[in-house]
Amino acid sequence: MPFDRPRYNVVLLSLSLVGLLVWLALDTVSVAPNRIVPGTSHGLAESLGWGGVLVSALPLLALAALARRPTPKSLRIALGLVVVQLATLPLWLSLAAHRLVDPGAVGARLGIGAGVWLLLFLLLMLLVELRSRLAISRLAGAALLVMPLAVLGWCLTQWLAPLALWQEYLGRRDQFLGAIFEHLALVGVAVGVSLVLGVAAALAMRRWQAAQRIGFGVLNFLQTIPSIALFGLLLAPLAWLSAHVEWLAALGVSGIGWAPALLALVGYSLLPMVRNTFVALEAVDPGVIDAARGMGMSRGQVFRQVRLPLALPVILEGVRITTVQAIGLTAVAALIGAGGLGTFIFQGLGQAAMDLVLLGALPILVLALVADALLGALTDTLRPGGAE
Amino acid sequence: MTECRRLIVPLCWFSLLLAATLGMGQLEGLFRVIEPGSRQVIYERADFLSLLGRHLSVVGAAAVLAILIGVGAAIAVTRPRGRDFLPLVSQLASMGQTFPPVAVLALAVPVLGFGTLPIIVALLLYGLLPIVRNTLVGILGIDPSVREAARGMGMSSGQILRQVELPLAAPVILAGIRTSVTINIATAAIGATVGASNLGDPIISGIVNGNTAYVIQGALLIGLLALSVDSLFSRLPSPIVR
Numbered sequence: 001m002p003f004d005r006p007r008y009n010v011v012l013l014s015l016s017l018v019g020l021l022v023w024l025a026l027d028t029v030s031v032a033p034n035r036i037v038p039g040t041s042h043g044l045a046e047s048l049g050w051g052g053v054l055v056s057a058l059p060l061l062a063l064a065a066l067a068r069r070p071t072p073k074s075l076r077i078a079l080g081l082v083v084v085q086l087a088t089l090p091l092w093l094s095l096a097a098h099r100l101v102d103p104g105a106v107g108a109r110l111g112i113g114a115g116v117w118l119l120l121f122l123l124l125m126l127l128v129e130l131r132s133r134l135a136i137s138r139l140a141g142a143a144l145l146v147m148p149l150a151v152l153g154w155c156l157t158q159w160l161a162p163l164a165l166w167q168e169y170l171g172r173r174d175q176f177l178g179a180i181f182e183h184l185a186l187v188g189v190a191v192g193v194s195l196v197l198g199v200a201a202a203l204a205m206r207r208w209q210a211a212q213r214i215g216f217g218v219l220n221f222l223q224t225i226p227s228i229a230l231f232g233l234l235l236a237p238l239a240w241l242s243a244h245v246e247w248l249a250a251l252g253v254s255g256i257g258w259a260p261a262l263l264a265l266v267g268y269s270l271l272p273m274v275r276n277t278f279v280a281l282e283a284v285d286p287g288v289i290d291a292a293r294g295m296g297m298s299r300g301q302v303f304r305q306v307r308l309p310l311a312l313p314v315i316l317e318g319v320r321i322t323t324v325q326a327i328g329l330t331a332v333a334a335l336i337g338a339g340g341l342g343t344f345i346f347q348g349l350g351q352a353a354m355d356l357v358l359l360g361a362l363p364i365l366v367l368a369l370v371a372d373a374l375l376g377a378l379t380d381t382l383r384p385g386g387a388e
Numbered sequence: 389m390t391e392c393r394r395l396i397v398p399l400c401w402f403s404l405l406l407a408a409t410l411g412m413g414q415l416e417g418l419f420r421v422i423e424p425g426s427r428q429v430i431y432e433r434a435d436f437l438s439l440l441g442r443h444l445s446v447v448g449a450a451a452v453l454a455i456l457i458g459v460g461a462a463i464a465v466t467r468p469r470g471r472d473f474l475p476l477v478s479q480l481a482s483m484g485q486t487f488p489p490v491a492v493l494a495l496a497v498p499v500l501g502f503g504t505l506p507i508i509v510a511l512l513l514y515g516l517l518p519i520v521r522n523t524l525v526g527i528l529g530i531d532p533s534v535r536e537a538a539r540g541m542g543m544s545s546g547q548i549l550r551q552v553e554l555p556l557a558a559p560v561i562l563a564g565i566r567t568s569v570t571i572n573i574a575t576a577a578i579g580a581t582v583g584a585s586n587l588g589d590p591i592i593s594g595i596v597n598g599n600t601a602y603v604i605q606g607a608l609l610i611g612l613l614a615l616s617v618d619s620l621f622s623r624l625p626s627p628i629v630r
Contacts, residue, residue, distance in 0.1 A: 010472040114499070128483075129476045224614040226574035229591050229607030236422075236600040328488020332578060335595055345494045349582055354498035361494040365487060372486040 009070035011129050012078060016063035019122040023060065024053070026115035029096045032164070034107045035353065041113060047096035056092055059085040063126070072134065079130045079144070086123050086148035089116060094159035101162045109164040111355070138377055164355040165362075172344075172359070180363060183340035186258065186333065187326045190265035195319060197266070198273030205278055212278075219271040227329050230267065231336045234260035261338035265329055269322040276318025280311035313383045320375035327368045331360070341367075394623045401616035408612055409436045412605055419601040429601040431590040440609060443586035446504060447576050450511035451569050457512075458519030458568075459561065463549065466527045474524075481521040489514050489575040497582050507579035514575065515568035522564025526557025566621040573614045577606070587613070 028047040032039030044053050059081045066078045093116065101108050131141045156166055169176060205212040225233070238260050242249040284307050292306045334342025344360030347353075412430060419429040464470040465477045492514050496506035530553060538552045554561075580588030587610045594602030 011476055125476065125480070128479050132475045132479060224570075224574070224611050224618070225607055226577040226588070226591070226610045226614075228577050228580075228588060228595075229603060229610060232591050232595045232603035233600070233607060235595065235598070235603070324486045324488075328490055331488055331490040335581070335592075342490065345490065346581065349494070349497065352502075357494045357498060361491040364491045365495075368486045368488055368491075369483070372483075 009067045009075075009133075012070065012075075012126070013064055013067035015122050015126050015129070016060050016067065019119050019126075020057060020060040020064070022115050022118040022122070023057065024115075026118065027113035028115050029093065029100065029113050030111040031100050032109045032111065035109065035164075035167075039109065039111050042096070042100060044115065047100060048092060049099065052092065052095055056088065059088075070133075075130055075134055079127070079134065079136075082123055082126045082130065083144050083147060086120075086127075086145075087151040089120060089123075089148070090152040090155035090160065092116075093163065094155045097160060097162050108162050109167060109355075110160075110162045111164050138373060142373070165358055168353070168355045168359045176344075176359070179339060179341050179343055179360075180367075182338075183327070183330050183342075183364075183367070186261060186265065186330045186338065186340060187323060190262055190269055190326050190330075191319065191323050193262075194266045194269035194273045194322060198270055198318070199277050199315075201270070201274045202277035202281060205274070206281060215274065219274060222267050223271050227264065227268065227332050228335065230264040231260055231333060234263055235336065238263075257337050258339070260336055261330070261333035265326050265333070268329055269326055272321045272325065273318045276321070277311070277315050280314030280318075281307060283314070284310045313379050316375065316379045316382060320372060320379065323371045323375060324368050327364060327371060331364050395620075398616060398620040398623055401612065401619050405440075405609065405612040405616050408609060409440050412436050419604070422604065423599055423601040429599075431593065431602045431605050433593070434585060434589065436587075436605070436609060439585065439587050439589060440613070442504075442584075443573075443576055443588075443610070443613065446507055446579070446584065446586060447511065447569065447572050450508050450515055450572060451565070453508075453512050454515040454519055454568060455565060458516045458564075459523050462520050462523030462527065466524065467545075477520065478524050481517050481524065484513075484517040485521070487514070489571070490578055493575075493578055493582065502583035504579075504584045506582060507576060507584045510579075511572045511576060515572050518564045518567040518571075519561070520564075522567075523557065523561045526560030527553050529560070530556050562621065562624060566618065569621070570614055570618050573610060573617060577610055 024044055026043075027041040028044045030039030030041045044056075048056060063078055063081055063085075066074045066081070093110070093112065097110050101110055127141070127144065130136075131144075136144075156163070160166055201211075201215055205215050222230075242259075288306060288310065289302060292302045297305065330338070330340045331342035331345060334340050334346050341360045341364050345357050345364075346360075348356030348358075348360060416430055423429050461477060465474045489510070493506065493510040496510040496513075500506040500509060534552060534556070535548060538548045543551065576584075576586055577588030577591060579586060580592045587606050590602040590606035591610075594600060594604075594606065
């Protein structure tokens with residue numbers, strides 16, 4: 001099939017050319033004297049000087065050239081170039097900071113421009129594309145990002161002090177770590193509780209037909225309530241409970257905070273969890289169960305040693321979906337004072353401080369991607385016949 | 389006749405929605421019971437009909453664009469000419485599912501500013517993914533021998549797309565659109581935090597002022613809207629005659 005197509009790799013060619021275009025044409029950085037004043041934007045030539053423009057464009061041109069003959073070897077070189085280009089982005093930002101930000105100006109801020117964001121996005125797409133072309137494993141793909149991240153970390157400590165996002169972080173360093181911890185704790189507890197409840201509910205549904213209909217009806221209904229509303233709806237009942245039941249109040253349950261957030265998160269997490277567990281347990285081949293029974297296994301043994309292990313990958317798929325969804329929903333929970341990274345998003349929106357919004361949104365995105373990748377890898381490992 | 393009967397349930401939901409929208413003021417006594425301490429129990433900063441209209445128009449605009457772009461992109465990458473992009477697009481579509489809607493919304497605001505536009509863009513981006521993924525699954529899931537048979541009958545590529553591939557993939561594509569729209573109806577409510585006024589307004593205002601009645605009013609209408617649209621989708625005539 002590949003013979004009737006042109007020889008060059010169209011994806012590589014077009015992504016690198018579009019990358020070159022946005023890098024050359026769009027704003028690279030913006031510089032603001034302080035947090036409140038909107039910054040002035042600077043193009044590439046202003047930010048890096050003409051020498052910098054040439055050098056920074058070279059890897060992209062080389063990528064486009066490599067696309068003409070996509071042999072495995074040249075694709076590997078292309079992958080190397082993409083990683084190098086990713087790693088040089090922080091260096092270019094440092095150069096721009098050095099050229100444009102007056103070292104004497106305290107509080108001056110460097111904003112990252114659309115050109116850099118888009119190039120970053122395109123480079124990550126190139127990474128995904130080349131990784132799948134070269135059939136590189138998930139783990140090795142993640143390892144490729146170590147070098148760019150190390151360069152970024154080093155630049156941040158050395159030269160990128162005026163970077164607005166970094167300044168927002170430095171101003172809230174303790175809060176930030178606390179917020180990540182709160183976020184993960186809420187997600188972890190919600191997923192854990194819904195896993196236990198979900199498996200129990202799925203087992204009950206397999207037992208009783210009526211429970212199945214009612215259970216799925218209730219859970220489906222719960223999903224139609226917008227998350228933001230569910231958080232709001234739990235405010236009053238929980239406030240009432242904490243005012244009237246002493247031991248709940250002693251536990252720290254109140255109308256705002258973690259209690260309504262956790263309840264709502266569990267409510268939302270139950271549907272994917274129950275559905276996947278139920279489907280997973282139902283979908284086990286009846287022949288396998290018969291064979292196990294024929295070997296003299298008891299009901300309990302069949303369930304523990306045959307049905308559950310076979311269903312495990314699909315159940316884990318449910319855990320993955322639930323976790324990713326909960327990471328996003330916890331961001332909304334910040335509206336009712338549950339803490340977590342969403343706090344920064346809503347604070348930032350309230351103050352029109354976009355870098356603060358980014359400080360909340362980017363880690364949430366990263367957390368979701370990492371959780372997705374880790375649980376996906378775990379599912380692959382546990383799949384019967386999968387990599388051990 | 390059966391066509392009409394098919395639409396009875398969605399019509400019931402829609403009329404319930406409309407009744408709730410127009411008659412919210414009549415329920416004041418009920419909300420007074422829920423929220424006895426507050427001076428005002430019915431959200432009055434904007435009337436519910438216009439909030440509903442704005443909610444629908446934002447979700448609708450995002451849905452139309454998402455369908456056009458999503459189905460178009462999926463068709464493009466399954467043609468021989470665009471086939472090179474297939475692995476990338478399908479990977480992006482499955483990776484994009486992990487992006488939390490709030491984060492997408494929050495990232496759209498710095499670029500596009502406050503107001504309705506960032507919501508439409510965020511909903512569009514977010515709604516695109518299920519549509520692209522399902523269209524890909526639908527088209528790629530067609531038995532190649534069906535396509536061969538159509539070609540053998542002398543159909544052109546365009547005819548195969550219109551008369552064979554799209555009709556066969558339609559149920560899966562519709563399921564993707566349904567997921568996309570239902571999620572977006574709920575997600576649009578979060579848009580109220582970035583200055584778009586829609587049915588999320590009463591909810592946010594209720595949370596901020598500690599007025600549960602407002603929250604219930606917003607949630608009730610959004611829930612009814614989601615149920616109406618969902619039941620409409622579930623009863624759309626299936627294009628396949630088996």
